[in-house]
Amino acid sequence: MMDLIKRLGLNKNEVGNQSHIEVNTSICKTCIDKPCIRVCPAGTYEEDKEKGITVHYERCLECGAALYACPFGALEFKYPEKGVSYIYG
Amino acid sequence: MQCLYAMMDYDVDVAVIGGGLAGISAAITAAKNGLSVIVLERGEHSGSKNVSGGRMYIHSLKKLLGDHYRDAPLELPIKKETFEIYTGNHKASFSFENKDSENSYSILRSKFDAWFASEAENLGVPISYSTLVSGIDRENEGLVVRSDRGDIKTPLVIEGDGATAFASRYLGLRQEKSFKMQPVENLQNNQDFMPKQFMLGVKEIIDKKPEGDYGEAKTILGLSDGIKGGGFSYTNKETTSIGLTLKLDSLEGHDEKSFEIIEDFREKLGIEGKLLEYSAHMIPFYKFETLPRRYADNILVTGDAAGFLINDGFTIRGMDNAIESGRLAGEAAKKIKDSGNFNDTFVYEQMLEDSFILTDMQAASRISTLFGNERTFDAYPKIMAGILERMFTVTGNPRENIKNVMMDEIKKNNIGYYTLLQDMLKVI
Numbered sequence: 001m002m003d004l005i006k007r008l009g010l011n012k013n014e015v016g017n018q019s020h021i022e023v024n025t026s027i028c029k030t031c032i033d034k035p036c037i038r039v040c041p042a043g044t045y046e047e048d049k050e051k052g053i054t055v056h057y058e059r060c061l062e063c064g065a066a067l068y069a070c071p072f073g074a075l076e077f078k079y080p081e082k083g084v085s086y087i088y089g
Numbered sequence: 090m091q092c093l094y095a096m097m098d099y100d101v102d103v104a105v106i107g108g109g110l111a112g113i114s115a116a117i118t119a120a121k122n123g124l125s126v127i128v129l130e131r132g133e134h135s136g137s138k139n140v141s142g143g144r145m146y147i148h149s150l151k152k153l154l155g156d157h158y159r160d161a162p163l164e165l166p167i168k169k170e171t172f173e174i175y176t177g178n179h180k181a182s183f184s185f186e187n188k189d190s191e192n193s194y195s196i197l198r199s200k201f202d203a204w205f206a207s208e209a210e211n212l213g214v215p216i217s218y219s220t221l222v223s224g225i226d227r228e229n230e231g232l233v234v235r236s237d238r239g240d241i242k243t244p245l246v247i248e249g250d251g252a253t254a255f256a257s258r259y260l261g262l263r264q265e266k267s268f269k270m271q272p273v274e275n276l277q278n279n280q281d282f283m284p285k286q287f288m289l290g291v292k293e294i295i296d297k298k299p300e301g302d303y304g305e306a307k308t309i310l311g312l313s314d315g316i317k318g319g320g321f322s323y324t325n326k327e328t329t330s331i332g333l334t335l336k337l338d339s340l341e342g343h344d345e346k347s348f349e350i351i352e353d354f355r356e357k358l359g360i361e362g363k364l365l366e367y368s369a370h371m372i373p374f375y376k377f378e379t380l381p382r383r384y385a386d387n388i389l390v391t392g393d394a395a396g397f398l399i400n401d402g403f404t405i406r407g408m409d410n411a412i413e414s415g416r417l418a419g420e421a422a423k424k425i426k427d428s429g430n431f432n433d434t435f436v437y438e439q440m441l442e443d444s445f446i447l448t449d450m451q452a453a454s455r456i457s458t459l460f461g462n463e464r465t466f467d468a469y470p471k472i473m474a475g476i477l478e479r480m481f482t483v484t485g486n487p488r489e490n491i492k493n494v495m496m497d498e499i500k501k502n503n504i505g506y507y508t509l510l511q512d513m514l515k516v517i
Contacts, residue, residue: 001352007293007367035284035341041291041348041369062138063369064253065289068282069341079255081221081237085137088294088328088366089198 004043008059014082019057021066027074028052036066036075060084101125103422104234104243106256108135108216109198110408111392111415112249113205114153118419119247120212124426128209128216129236131250135216136202140292140370141408143323143330144306145201146193149412154208162204164195164325165304175311175357179474188303195304195323195330196408197294222250225259230431232260232387244431246388247418249411252287252371254381254394262382262390281381284337285461286396288318288372291351292332297362298324308405311470312357314350316340317461322358328365331355334372334405336461372407373398377454383441384434389418397446400460401453402516410446417444455515464512468502475501 021044028034029052036045036053042061048054061084067077103119105112108130119126132138144167150158171184206216217238224235225246234241248256257263263281299305301324309320317339323330333351340347347369375381375396383390391397392411399406421437428436441447459465475498479489499509 001349001356002364004348007348007364010364010366011368033341038343038346039284039289039337039340040346041289041351043346043348061369063289064371065287065337065347065369067253068284068287068337068371078223079131079221082133082219083138085133086140086199086366086368088200088330089136089139089141089202089368 012085015058020080022076024074025051035069039065039069101127105247107249111411114412114415115247115419116209116214118416122423129220135206136199139198140368145196145408149409166191167193167306168303169305171307173309176470176474248390252393287337288334288374290370292368294366295329295362377451386432389437391415472498
């Protein structure tokens with residue numbers, strides 16, 4: 001098993017200073033299932049005791065899975081200006 | 090209307106959003122028809138944001154490019170089809186080889202799409218790369234496409250921006266909870282963007298391939314940790330593509346995460362070699378009956394954005410649909426421009442209805458209900474493995490009759506004959 005972070009490191013990803021994902025933590029705090037954590041293939045969403053969810057936007061592969069999975073519309077997702085570039089795809 | 094069109098100060102006849110297979114096909118076709126076109130692409134080059142499992146049925150590419158398709162940087166012709174079904178310690182497999190087949194090729198999108206885009210550029214189509222569209226506004230009779238590289242005024246948008254379909258959201262054709270949309274007339278009133286309508290594709294590229302000068306496509310069932318979905322493996326020229334397509338609604342309630350399941354999958358397959366790339370992408374998974382809206386005033390929707398993925402049990406394909414729907418949108422754009430009425434885009438829908446895309450999609454509708462069904466991924470593989478195990482085992486006791494074995498295994502897995510018959514009829 002190759003660690004996720006190492007796998008993400010294989011990709012070219014130009015990360016900006018600002019997160020392209022915003023979560024409404026007042027909603028996330030009350031969310032029990034947190035499907036965003038389960039569906040995201042990049043470990044972008046992590047459980048956080050205080051905020052409910054922490055977003056590691058620099059890991060994002062821009063697939064959109066979390067956007068569909070969030071049942072409460074707590075996620076504002078815009079594509080980043082640069083982001084990931086695949087060599088094979 | 091014609092006068093109004095002439096009076097409006099448009100930058101182009103058509104703005105294509107997304108420089109992937111559908112968008113580039115649309116741009117090539119529109120340009121060949123004499124329209125002025127611009128393509129807006131988010132990636133630093135076409136293909137840099139694209140991920141496909143990795144096999145293209147090439148009939149649409151041939152239709153678009155003629156013999157010139159032979160210059161395309163495809164990987165290997167797929168001449169061997171294999172199905173592998175895993176249940177516990179059992180594995181059943183089935184292979185079919187056709188040495189003459191050049192019907193489909195393995196493909197790596199980063200390379201292919203970059204080449205495909207250069208085909209459009211050779212026809213004089215400008216492609217604006219690293220361009221992020223942030224919104225589309227209606228103004229007078231036309232549209233203003235907003236991007237980080239400036240605004241473009243156009244009477245017509247061809248949307249080829251993939252499964253997330255942001256252009257459709259901006260214009261209110263589709264919506265979901267997290268998007269603050271202004272209400273728009275003609276809104277299709279179905280529950281859009283539901284998890285059950287999507288699959289997550291997770292993929293890995295391995296630096297080794299099996300011997301041989303032709304490609305093998307494998308469909309692998311039973312290695313997705315109980316999640317509805319399947320696995321695949323395609324041989325490329327120098328690498329192997331492996332991956333899983335996982336139904337999003339099934340993944341949501343699951344303990345193991347998608348990035349762990351893919352590594353389990355690789356290990357269970359026992360594939361040797363170094364990992365070169367890890368990628369993920371959304372895959373539309375609509376039934377014909379619930380497909381999103383494909384046309385509205387000033388917009389035509391193509392490819393994954395329109396939900397054109399067809400799964401009929403034997404073949405799973407989106408890329409040929411993307412190319413053909415793009416081509417049709419390019420043809421439709423010409424007709425719409427000639428009519429002078431950019432609100433009347435129904436001609437595109439008519440062309441889709443006459444094409445293989447909607448015909449095949451409708452035909453696959455019945456079988457696709459099987460893939461939303463627990464039995465397909467659990468009971469049926471177990472029944473098959475159970476039957477094979479007993480038929481291949483010799484104990485010294487009298488041999489069992491195959492009919493009795495079948496009935497016994499079906500009963501063991503709590504499947505009713507009527508249910509089984511109904512499901513079997515869906516395949517035929």
